[in-house]
Amino acid sequence: MKKLLAAFIGTMALATAPVALSAEATKELKMAYDADPVTLDIHEQLSGGILQLSHMSFDPLVRWTQELDFEPRLAESWTRVDDKTMRFKLREGVKFHSGNELTAKDVKFTYDRLKESQDFKAIFKPFSGINIIDDYTFELVTSEPFPLLLNTATYIFPLDSEFYSGETEDGKMKGAILKHGNSFASDNLSGTGPYRVTSRQQGVRMEFERFANYWDEESPGNVKKIVLTPIKENNTRVSALLSGGVDFIAPVPPTDLDRIKRDKNSDLVTMSGTRIIMFHMNQDRVEAFKNPKVRQAVAYAINQEGIAAKIMKGFATPAAQLSPAGYQGYNESLKPRYDVKKAQELMKEAGYEDGFTITMMAPNNRYVNDDKIAQAAAAMLARINIKVDLKTLPKAQYWPEFDNRSGDMMLIGWHADTEDSANFYEFLTFCTEAGSGAGQYNAGNYCNPEIDALVAKANVETDIEKRTAMLQEVEQRLYDDAAFVPLHWQDLAWASKKNVKIEPILNVMNFPYLGDLIVE
């Protein structure tokens, strides 16, 4: 017995010893999001959660700063070769978690994989190829002059080509991208980023440890270990912060903003956001939605201002279009058009006075108050005799349903990946085309080739005034056609304990750069 005890104490001592060794990054951060990433494969899904993971375990070629300038990351510098080609110089001596070194061939591997990814290929559609010059130099080539090349480069997070090549023991390709499936990449990860994933229990807990050989030695970050716990319930998440259970939470529900502001030990950071929250009306599933009058009726029945004021507590801007103010496509003349009488008339004109029944789906842990918004919308539609069967799901189950477009109305929030209006249309309103990835998230199956052509024309237009006019016309036509129901642009909020300095690492894209986080 004594021996056992001694052995036990011995192991304990051994186990605790290495912790004291590391000199710089010593802090532990416990954080709670509303949900954890659904996969470790950063090319499997284009979503905020996955991009947040990308910024923790990988590094992009360039990234946005808080002021929306470009900051070199893995690409040390870049120069324009001609109007279709940009040459990048890669940082030398960067190591992947696996120990492999980053070279231009990893970038090519990543580029090829992005081109294959269902979700990402539409973003990379303007690119026609990648030329490797030497181990640390490569060129990105576009088929037309492309003004958003660097914007798009923020989405290139080089993958470890050696790690993701070859076959697993049971003969599956390691590089395969499998949506909602068990691929090698969805459970294993090797990037250049500041944090390695040390353990992951989906939906329960995820642990990260600072990568010892992280290239960015100038990064001020001093967090050694991150524990991410998904807490779906708004109230519970806020309570966890206030009681000291966690150090950092996001998102902060609008109902609790005041509570956190009042708390002496917590910091609240808010930004007005650019993420549009909207409903699609699926025309392939519901015959009535093919009729523009019915779509307009739905648009007239939804009280955007009510939702923004009451459910979001003013922590959102009511929307009548996709582009937020400041984007080129933002069309000032478009206003929310809540008018129940008009909606009822339109239903009557369309011959649906008695209404019909539809299914509605929404996530319940993806966007701020998403399930409550859907409930409110369901109640509003009851006024025009549309009976709604509402189903709200956690996002891990919601996205597979969304990809199958299995609801008649589905809620989605979209943040323009390129910080540009065209990205909204390409993903949310373009005619769905599996090959190019256009309309990948267009769960309404709305299709108007004329509008698509106009956007395509705007994309190669380098005269900003002309481009603005084109994109504003697109918004106007989508509005007249009631292609979708916009709700609001969701504001952003994060909260942390006073000693966790989150302000410098946050940005309007909602990609916290946790690698640079300082905990005092």
Place this chain on the structure above:
Amino acid sequence: MTTATLSRWNRFRESFLWYSFKRDKVAIASFIVLLLMVFAAVFAPLFAPTNPYDLAQIDIMNSELPPVGMPGADAAFPLGTDAQGRDMLSTILYGTRVSLLIGFGAVVLQAALGILFGLLAGYLGGRVDSILMRIADVQLSFSTLMVAIIVGAVFKASFGNLMFGEIAIYMLIFIIGVAEWPQIARTVRASVLAEKKKEYVDAAKVMGYRTNRIMFRHILPNTLSPIFVIATVQIANAIISEAALSFLGLGMPETQPSLGSLIKSGFDYIQSGSWWITLIPGLVLVVLVLVINLLGDWLRDVMNPRLYKG
């Protein structure tokens, strides 16, 4: 016919039950409160100012109004409104109805199963007894709530939401009823074991009555008093179980809320000012369960032969 009822009424008035009820103020008060709640719940459509099931009557602009007497209140919503703009008073009335329906329904199902299996096990004995009681043991070793959560989750996943919303009441009655039958079965079995050795049972056997008749017509009436006592307590338990399930999101949908789902829907707001969404339905639930339990206590005292016949 009139005389028959009259004489029954007289018999009731002369019974010990009525005698002790008249003298027990707690029982009287509980009974009145329960009666009022049941009455208000059953006739909810007549009393409620709005129909909370009709989504078209809800206006988001009325959301989170406080109860009358607080700044910002609207007289049209005496108990305030919830986050979606539903009138709390109407919703609570309808919710109490759902909760009571589930409570009574589940206990009727429990009693049916429990009495049947308890009688069979106690009277037939031997292998039937062993098998039934082992099943009951196995089931008792799982917590009720756990069984209910598993069954509820499976049903919810396999039926889809709209379907589940329509059959949720029956589903909950079924789940809670099936999960709790061993409680009643054991009590019945114990009483049957005591009763079946008595002379009247032997007499009935000698007279050649069939087993069924002896079980249900002779023994069962003599085991009713413990069943009444346990059933009362079980109603309260069932209401609590339903509230717990709804709070976990496996019970009644938000469109036709029970007390439990009402409490859940207000949970997000309790610390940010709108306490009434959770607190008022919570109080109603506590009062409801309390009066049923008090009545159950009183009933146990009255029906316990050791306390009054001794």
